[in-house]
Amino acid sequence: xxxxxxxxxxxxxxxxxxxxxxxxxxxxxxxxxxxxxxxxxxxxxxxxxxxxxxxxxxxxxxxxxxxxxxxxxxxxxxxxxxxxxxxxxxxxxxxxxxxxxxxxxxxxxxxxxxxxxxxxxxxxxxxxxxxxxxxxxxxxxxxxxxxxxxxxxxxxxxxxxxxxxxxxxxxxxxxxxxxxxxxxxxxxxxxxxxxxxxxxxxxxxxxxxxxxxxxxxxxxxxxxxxxxxxxxxxxxxxxxxxxxxxxxxxxxxxxxxxxxxxxxxxxxxxxxxxxxxxxxxxxxxxxxxxxxxxxxxxxxxxxxxxxxxxxxxxxxxxxxxxxxxxxxxxxxxxxxxxxxxxxxxxxxxxxxxxxxxxxxxxxxxxxxxxxxxxxxxxxxxxxxxxxxxxxxxxxxxxxxxxxxxxxxxxxxxxxxxxxxxxxxxxxxxxxxxxxxxxxxxxxxxxxxxxxxxxxxxxxxxxxxxxxxxxxxxxxxxxxxxxxxxxxxxxxxxxxxxxxxxxxxxxxxxxxxxxxxxxxxxxxxxxxxxxxxxxxxxxxxxxxxxxxxxxxxxxxxxxxxxxxxxxxxxxxxxxxxxxxxxxxxxxxxxxxxxxxxxxxxxxxxxxxxxxxxxxxxxxxxxxxxxxxxxxxxxxxxxxxxxxxxxxxxxxxxxxxxxxxxxxxxxxxxxxxxxxxxxxxxxxxxxxxxxxxxxxx
Numbered sequence: 001x002x003x004x005x006x007x008x009x010x011x012x013x014x015x016x017x018x019x020x021x022x023x024x025x026x027x028x029x030x031x032x033x034x035x036x037x038x039x040x041x042x043x044x045x046x047x048x049x050x051x052x053x054x055x056x057x058x059x060x061x062x063x064x065x066x067x068x069x070x071x072x073x074x075x076x077x078x079x080x081x082x083x084x085x086x087x088x089x090x091x092x093x094x095x096x097x098x099x100x101x102x103x104x105x106x107x108x109x110x111x112x113x114x115x116x117x118x119x120x121x122x123x124x125x126x127x128x129x130x131x132x133x134x135x136x137x138x139x140x141x142x143x144x145x146x147x148x149x150x151x152x153x154x155x156x157x158x159x160x161x162x163x164x165x166x167x168x169x170x171x172x173x174x175x176x177x178x179x180x181x182x183x184x185x186x187x188x189x190x191x192x193x194x195x196x197x198x199x200x201x202x203x204x205x206x207x208x209x210x211x212x213x214x215x216x217x218x219x220x221x222x223x224x225x226x227x228x229x230x231x232x233x234x235x236x237x238x239x240x241x242x243x244x245x246x247x248x249x250x251x252x253x254x255x256x257x258x259x260x261x262x263x264x265x266x267x268x269x270x271x272x273x274x275x276x277x278x279x280x281x282x283x284x285x286x287x288x289x290x291x292x293x294x295x296x297x298x299x300x301x302x303x304x305x306x307x308x309x310x311x312x313x314x315x316x317x318x319x320x321x322x323x324x325x326x327x328x329x330x331x332x333x334x335x336x337x338x339x340x341x342x343x344x345x346x347x348x349x350x351x352x353x354x355x356x357x358x359x360x361x362x363x364x365x366x367x368x369x370x371x372x373x374x375x376x377x378x379x380x381x382x383x384x385x386x387x388x389x390x391x392x393x394x395x396x397x398x399x400x401x402x403x404x405x406x407x408x409x410x411x412x413x414x415x416x417x418x419x420x421x422x423x424x425x426x427x428x429x430x431x432x433x434x435x436x437x438x439x440x441x442x443x444x445x446x447x448x449x450x451x452x453x454x455x456x457x458x459x460x461x462x463x464x465x466x467x468x469x470x471x472x473x474x475x476x477x478x479x480x481x482x483x484x485x486x487x488x489x490x491x492x493x494x495x496x497x498x499x500x501x502x503x504x505x506x507x508x509x510x511x512x513x514x515x516x517x518x519x520x521x522x523x524x525x526x527x528x529x530x531x532x533x534x535x536x537x538x539x540x541x542x543x544x545x546x547x548x549x550x551x552x553x554x555x556x557x558x559x560x561x562x563x564x565x566x567x568x569x570x571x572x573x574x575x576x577x578x579x580x581x582x583x584x585x586x587x588x589x590x591x592x593x594x595x596x597x598x599x600x601x602x603x604x605x606x607x608x609x610x611x612x613x614x615x616x617x618x619x620x621x622x623x624x625x626x627x628x629x630x631x632x633x634x635x636x637x638x639x640x641x642x643x644x645x646x647x648x649x650x651x652x653x654x655x656x657x658x659x660x661x662x663x664x665x666x667x668x669x670x671x672x673x674x675x676x677x678x679x680x681x682x683x684x685x686x687x688x689x690x691x692x693x694x695x
Contacts, residue, residue: 008034008053008098021081021104023074038100043070043080052085053098062086071102080109132232134214136164138225143167152210152234154203172199172207187216187225194230197239209239259294259409281316283420285325288318291391291413295406298396299371302381302417303331304389309344310334312390321396336362343380344387348410350402351376375400377407379414383421391417450527450546453536458500461536467546470527472520489516489524514549526553572649572672575656577665578626580605592649592672594642610646614638625653626663636673647674 010033014026022029022037029037040049049069056062062084071079083102087095132149136142143164150160153170160166171179175198186194194214199207214230284302292300301317312333317326333340338359342349351357354368354376368374375395381388391414444451450467454460463476471487473479485493492515502509511531516524527546534543566573566586575584582600590597593608609615618637625632631654638646651670658664 008051008057010034010037011097017104018102021071021073021079021102023077034100037074039072040081041070041072043068052083052100056085056087056098057095060087079104080106130234134167134230134232136228138228149232152232153200153208159203170201172201175199186214187228189223194228197235208234209236211235283424284316285318287417287420288316288325289320291393292318292320294409294413295377295393297377297393299373299392299394301392301394302389303392305333305340305387309340309387315389331363331367335364336360338362343378343390346380348380348407349376349378350407351378352399352401372396374398375402377402377410379410381414381417381421383418383425388418388421450548452544452546453534454542454544456503456542461541470519470525470546470548471517472523487517489518492516526550570671571669572651573667573669575665575667576622578663580622583665592641592647593639599642608639610638610640622653622666625655625666629655629663631655647672648677649673 009031010026010029011031014022014024014029019025022039024032024037034053035051038052040052041047042049069081069083071081073079081102082105083100085098085100088097088099090096130148130152132152133144133146134149135144141164143162143166145160145162145166147157150157168176179196179198182194182196185191192215194212194216196212198210198212200210201207211233212230213233214228216225216228218227219225288300288302298321299317299319302315303312304315305312310333312331314327314329314331317329318324319326336359339349339362342359349357349359351360352375354360354363354373355365357376360376368376371394373394373396377393377395379391381391391410393410444462444464447464447466450470451462451464452460452467453462460476460480463479468475468479471479471482473482484496487493488496495513496515499509499513513529513531515527515529517527518524526549528549530545532543533540535541536543569586570588572589572592573584573586574582574589577583582597582603585597585600590600593600595603605619606612606615609618614637621632621635621637624630631652633652634650635653636648636650638648641647649670650673651668653666653668655663656665656667
């Protein structure tokens with residue numbers, strides 16, 4: 001019987017489709033096992049699929065292949081197939097073979113798989129996003145609500161039915177009308193998409209904000225909607241955030257109005273004319289009250305450092321809760337250096353706890369405890385680039401964490417305080433300038449220096465008595481009428497012209513220079529001159545100051561001759577300060593010891609002599625000259641040479657006095673007498689030997 005055959009083989013027929021799909025012709029496949037020609041596997045597992053002929057023979061019934069069956073052709077191509085198999089019987093009903101019918105469904109299978117994956121992605125996207133789905137049949141009234149749609153409002157899968165009422169009765173009463181109108185507009189075709197926000201009641205009785213988005217996907221021939229699908233998204237958090245932002249915006253606008261009002265008050269304060277102490281006090285009070293109003297602090301105060309930052313004095317302290325002002329308290333700032341150092345570096349101190357913050361913990365505790373102060377925000381006040389004081393904001397009650405915006409506002413307020421104080425200082429300075437102007441002009445008139453005020457073109461606007469005397473003129477008119485060529489020597493006049501031309505080109509040039517003038521009587525005098533811009537009668541001009549340095553020039557020439565003399569003699573010349581340090585020398589002085597200038601300057605006085613006793617003897621000589629003021633002449637003492645030898649110098653020492661006639665150092669001139677002393681000693685020894693020989 002056929003059922004007992006161990007293997008089914010191809011016998012009679014293969015249509016062209018079978019030949020093309022398997023890759024085998026009938027002649028090639030005849031007699032070959034069915035499993036070799038009809039090679040099928042499970043597309044999902046890759047394992048061999050059951051032989052369909054064997055399965056039909058085993059069951060006696062026609063059968064189809066399982067889903068996901070794949071045929072591998074002779075050339076390795078793969079095809080998804082759908083097939084069936086049935087027994088071939090003879091006239092007597094005996095099984096004579098099996099017919100296998102199959103078709104290539106590769107494209108159909110791929111489309112079905114893509115649809116399956118798409119549905120999986122769609123389902124995953126909806127479940128992952130947390131959105132709920134509805135599908136409403138507008139003809140039957142039946143509505144499908146997804147599991148997530150129900151979970152959004154706190155219900156399980158079986159707790160909500162499939163009627164429209166399940167949705168409508170949970171809409172907030174205030175939102176039902178807007179929902180109805182939005183649906184009508186979409187159903188009528190007025191909107192392409194249905195989008196609406198409303199509130200729905202949850203299982204626990206609370207309401208959630210829902211964003212509904214949907215679209216009519218099917219209409220009848222007359223355009224009436226038949227199917228309406230969409231999704232629900234929980235936007236409660238977004239709505240709460242929007243509400244909070246709206247509340248914050250309202251509060252910010254209110255705060256901005258308050259701050260503008262306060263800033264207007266500060267601007268009025270900053271532009272006020274605070275010239276007198278009484279007006280300054282009024283201005284400070286306005287400042288502390290306005291700052292307290294802006295910062296909402298219990299106490300606001302203005303403090304000033306003294307010159308050495310050892311004390312901090314309260315100019316005004318305003319208690320906004322008790323509505324009173326006080327001042328005059330002095331705190332020892334030197335006792336809380338961390339606080340002062342922080343402000344000196346430009347830092348704003350934000351102390352949430354004044355007792356534990358290292359910058360404020362050093363401040364005496366009683367200052368805070370007596371007033372119940374727990375937190376503090378202090379901003380430095382700068383006047384003309386120097387730390388001048390502190391604008392302090394103090395908080396009572398629970399500890400306060402200062403916001404960044406509050407810190408910035410404190411900086412702004414301290415800047416107003418700085419501007420206010422600088423304006424006060426400027427007003428006082430202007431007043432003082434006006435008060436001193438007369439004294440200034442009088443001081444010019446009485447000055448021992450020659451002073452002239454000239455315009456940019458060189459016209460003389462003012463000349464004091466001293467400059468007129470330097471030129472030998474009787475009055476300013478004579479100075480003005482005398483040409484510059486007659487007032488200067490030829491060389492100085494040429495330099496004067498060069499400076500004038502340089503200024504004409506916009507370069508002020510040097511502001512200190514020397515000129516040689518010719519007095520009215522023909523005498524030449526040397527003047528040192530300083531030129532600078534000044535305000536004169538409210539306009540910019542130049543002040544030229546003259547000092548007669550004729551005698552100084554003569555002294556300098558004498559000094560130069562003296563130095564040339566010193567440099568050209570063979571004797572050693574030197575000067576020492578009172579400590580014995582070298583301050584002046586000539587070249588022969590360095591040759592005495594063989595040391596360099598740097599070595600001589602770094603040498604201690606005692607190291608210049610071979611023994612401590614010799615060093616002490618020399619010290620006494622210099623000390624006597626200093627005390628008595630009498631020069632020491634032809635003094636001999638020993639000194640060390642760089643090569644280790646000991647030399648002998650004969651020196652005369654005199655005292656140098658400063659301008660106030662006080663001892664300032666020593667001046668010495670000497671010569672090396674080492675060789676002379678050696679010869680003298682040799683001569684003494686020779687004479688002594690002769691005397692001994694004559695005995």
